[in-house]
Amino acid sequence: ARSSHSHCSLPPPNMAASLATVCEEAMGKPGVVGVACVDEQGLCLSVQGDVPEAHGSIAALTTHAALLCGSDLKAVVSIMCADRKVLLSRSEGITTAIFMQPGGAIHS
């Protein structure tokens, strides 16, 4: 058994570096206020900016979205609300969530 005193699980060092790079790159895009990467168990791998303490929901949303799209785990989820917009997608088991100001557009 391993113990954890935070919500983050520890990825291998080079994976951690590449995740951090991806998050920093996304944070640099206009309108982006927060970026989070979580694993299949909803544990946070990397987080930057203004991200709510709801990492489990980030993983759960892409899991449920896949069921609505014929079990296609590459389904992208877009959530619109009054004061923010959230984009989620899963790749190789890692779900990335990008939190943006409303009306923001992501090109890549």
Next chain:
Amino acid sequence: QTEQKNMSTNAANAPSLTAVLQSLHELKVMLVCDHEGVVLLRAGDEVFEPALQRMAVVFAQTTEQANKLGLGRNKYVVAFHESSVFVNVSLSPLVLTLMADAGANLGLLLDALPRLCSALEPMQHSFENFTNAHQ
């Protein structure tokens, strides 16, 4: 798919705790024990209860020692086993134990901890007062 979780409790705020537990679809067992493993609150499959009671006793001692590491108060410990995952939460003098299958969305359980602890706070304080009054 959602199992009806049976509650044995005298806590005044049981309904809100029930609501939180029922929102955690992958949670199999919840147990609240004192530091000697006496069960105060249970929900879910009782088959695992004896093992979880022993785990709670061990955790009560573990968290007490962990508090002395100079890292601040130990909040909770996650134990990953082959077929299950356990979250032991310190609600001194009580222990909250959650059990789910190995591949469960652990993040959702951890996200719910503040709500669970908040719902159990009255019981925690009542037990603390009761223990202090009878020492």
